[in-house]
């Protein structure tokens with residue numbers, strides 16, 4: 001997971017994407033330190049009178065949105081106009097997500113949105129996706145999925161918690177295998193293989209979902225429309 005970007009770069013990206021939020025929208029609220037800047041910026045707009053509803057993608061984004069004063073809903077009740085979310089790696093418009101183990105709900109929200117804006121700092125950009133792919137699995141399937149991942153040429157590692165003994169347990173009550181494949185030449189094909197394994201809840205390859213990438217830096221923001 002690449003965590004090297006500066007907070008100023010993340011803030012620039014998050015605030016740039018937040019400018020796309022308009023009155024009356026249902027907004028998907030992503031997870032992570034870059035999306036958090038977008039959530040805080042949207043909160044400031046709500047304070048100033050903007051009328052929107054947020055759909056959080058995780059416990060973290062729900063808490064942050066509440067603190068920021070953003071009215072909330074969920075996908076059962078609202079369809080998302082615009083989603084703003086971070087990424088662990090960006091190659092063209094394809095992403096690896098799940099550094100915060102929130103990729104299952106993130107994918108549901110981001111994929112359902114009319115427009116999905118990615119917010120990132122320059123350390124996330126790559127020519128080819130090559131970070132380990134987070135794969136959320138039912139705990140009963142962790143061994144069988146790990147074997148299948150090895151057969152696909154990957155090296156799975158059960159994600160361990162920090163400041164708790166044992167593995168990370170997702171917001172959905174599942175485990176995460178971080179699966180290193182080296183350079184991923186065909187993310188769509190790998191995504192299909194991973195999705196087909198029994199016991200896989202969701203994987204962190206987001207292929208062809210993004211509409212725009214906002215890359216922040218100390219000097220400004222580059223916006224790429226896909």
Ligand code: 5RP
Nearest residue numbers: 032033034086098099100102
């Ligand atoms: C969480 C994610 C995050 O969006 C991703 O890890 C990026 O986080 P950050 O902006 O803190 O670098 O996918 O599951």
